[in-house]
Amino acid sequence: PMHDTSDRYVIIFNGEILNYKQLKAELIEAFGISFNTESDTEVLLNAYIHWGEGCLSKLSGFFAFVIYDKEKHDLFVARDRLGVKPLLYYIDEDKFVFASEMKSVLAYNVPKEIDWASVRQYLTLGYIPEPDSIFQTIKKVPAGTYMRISKERIEQKKYYQIPEKPIQNHTIEFQEAVATVRTIVDQSIQDRLVSDVPVGAFLSGGVDSSIVVASASQHTKNLHTFSIGYHDAAYYDETKDAELVAKTFGTSHTTYKLTKNDLIDHLFYCLDSIDEPFGDTSTLPLFLLSKKVSSKVKVVLSGDGADELFGGYNKHKAEWLVKHPDWKLMLAKVMAPVTKNFTGSREGAFGDTIRKMNKLTEGMKLSDSERYYAWCSLVNDRTLNDFLTIGNKGEEEYNKRRAHSLRRFNHKKYDFNTVLNTDLELVLGSDMLHKVDSMSMASGLEVREPLIDYRLVDYVTALPAEYKRNAKTGKDVLKQAFKEELPKEILNKPKHGFDVPLMDLFSKELKSWILDELFTEEFVKDQGVFRWDYILNIRNVISKSGNYDEAQLWSIIVFQYWWKKFMK
Structure with missing residues (x-):
């Protein structure tokens, strides 16, 4: 926590304010403030003291913070526009508990009452959309929202909103949109390269991470890039494409080739980092990549969010x-x-x-x-x-x-x-950004997402849909902005997910663990969530090395593991 000079206000803050130096200069000029540190935390605290909730519209970055006013005995709680940084809370007559992780909230003897609507959401989608959680008693502060909490009342208000109605600004010509997207992306990446420590980049070999690397390599020397692949699963491996991009832009590139043993050795570390059921199949490879990269750099750029914003799925x-x-x-x-x-x-x-x-x-x-x-x-x-x-x-x-x-x-x-606006609200924050933050932070790595800078989101959501998705391609306006630099093989390649060969593991190396620990008749019937004949069918498929939807199966495995850990 940090206190202001009067000791009236105290802040707890998670994240980064990218434009804190500009805000600091503005605060000094307007109010003559004397700062005691070089931190963005002190700037954020003073921004709130002098501008109130109006400070939120001035912030560029990713953040979740709580400020306590000792004089008024009230709390101000806020989360960044798109929900990069998590913030959960529990509130009753006696206390307000907040944290970035579920287990930290539960440490304060919070009742663990299962929210069955959330269970249905999880098993349907593979995640639980904000503002709800797996527990009835714990909620998530929605993206782009602030709260004021006092003994008398609780106020919750959206300060940033993905458009409710579709906007189509046809006055913008396509080539003008291409140029503007390029300018905003370059600026967003430059902003996120500012750091006290070296900044690297995830490089999958896909279009989005390649665009980030193309721009970042122009603004920083000796950019370190990192990709992950699999020794014995060629369909999932994009490392050759990543190496082509790294060579094109002269980055210092590291390729990690995973084996089955790597996946198995890190599986339980990954599952133990999940404190609410979360069934995205790319969780495990992201955890592994983050773990390995964190030994080289502590901050990386990623291309997350471009698919939701530009229509790339x-x-x-x-x-x-x-x-x-x-x-x-x-x-x-x-x-x-x-x-x-x-x-x-x-x-x-x-x-x-x-x-x-x-x-x-x-x-x-x-x-x-x-x-x-x-x-x-x-x-x-x-x-x-x-x-x-x-x-x-x-x-x-x-x-x-x-x-x-x-x-x-x-x-x-x-x-x-x-479709795209619904993705930005539903899928981006509760699935993609939650996955990236939880897995990277569990590995001691900070990930920055320049392709969902709010300035870019504001501009792109207002563009005609056909500038983004058309008969030939997705993310058209973004690709055109970087077509001169990117290798044609990368620009024209089909979408490839960041997946892992799970079914093979389930039916071989992990079979006995799944059958003997998670899918036993005694556990399933005592749990009272799944029909035994349904689980019995899955057991038979795994036993016979048959085919099953591995994403659906992974979501149930995660749920069973979580239940044993948190509810038994």
Whole structure:
């Protein structure tokens, strides 16, 4: 904690204020403040003292902080615009407990009452969207929100909002948008290179991290870049692409090639870093990469958020196809009776193609909002209800939360920007940014995401949808901004997820642990969440090394491990 000079205010702060030097100069000029340190914490505290909640609109960076006013006996709580830094809290008549991690809140004897609507959300999506958590008693401060808490009242207000209605500023020409995106991205990266320690960059070999490296290498000498691959799983390995980018921009590059033993050795460290069920399959490789990189540098840039902002996911490509049918969609329809007889999988090119085609043909039958949710989900509602034994517990609240997540689709005119704006609110903060912060911080590494700088988000959300996603490509305006520098192989490569070959581990090296610890009849029936015949079916698949949706299976494994740790 830091106190101001009068000792009236005290702040606890997690994050970085990137423009603190400019704010410091502004505070000195306007109020004649004498600063005692060179820290951004002191600048932030004084910014609040003199500007109140108005300071939030001046901040550039990623942050979660709480300020206590000893004179008024009230608390001011705030979180950054897009939710890079987490902030959880518990409140009752006697106390207000806040922390960046669930286990820190639970340390204060907070009641552990399961939120069954959250369980439904988790098993459907693979994560629990803010402001809710796995426990009824603990909430998350939503992104772009501040709270005032006193004995008399609790006020919560949004100070930053992803557009509710789609905006399409057609007065901006495409080439003008390309130039502006380039300028903002370059500035955002320069801002995030300012540090007391060397700054490196994650380099997957995909477009987004390559763009970050292309820009960063122009503004810093001897940029260190890092990529991760697998010795015995070629489908998941992009290290050759990463090495091509590193060579193009002259970075000091390190490639980490993982083995099965690496994954197994770090699995439990990774799972123990998850204090709320979180089922993203890229959690483990990100944890491993962060662990290895933290021995070289303490701060890295990443390309996270560009897919949500610019429409880069395969689901965005599929959505565009549904709304602008061409031969690919016709082929998917014709092949549907055949592909539905195959089990989709992320384990190889064929299985992944089947998985995507099956999702596409299922989605074509749904409304815009239902299709969006289906393509975000691991399972549909019917399947979820089939394997749960909790009756209708949490169902009504789950349906309310789902409807709130999809509220943007209620506006009469459908717009592809509706999909992207919903992603920015639902998926980006609660899934992507949560994963990156929790896994990197558990490894002692700070990750900075220049492609979701609020200035870029404000500009891009207002651009016509076709500037982002069109028949040929996703992230078009972003790619065009860097097309002169990026190798063509990188610019034109299809989207590749940051996954890990899980199913092979589940049916071999991890089989006995899963069957004997997590999926036993005694544990499952005592737990009272899953139907035993459903778990028995999974046991049979694992025992026979059969095919199963590994993302869905991973989410259940994580849930069972978490339950044993926190609820037994």
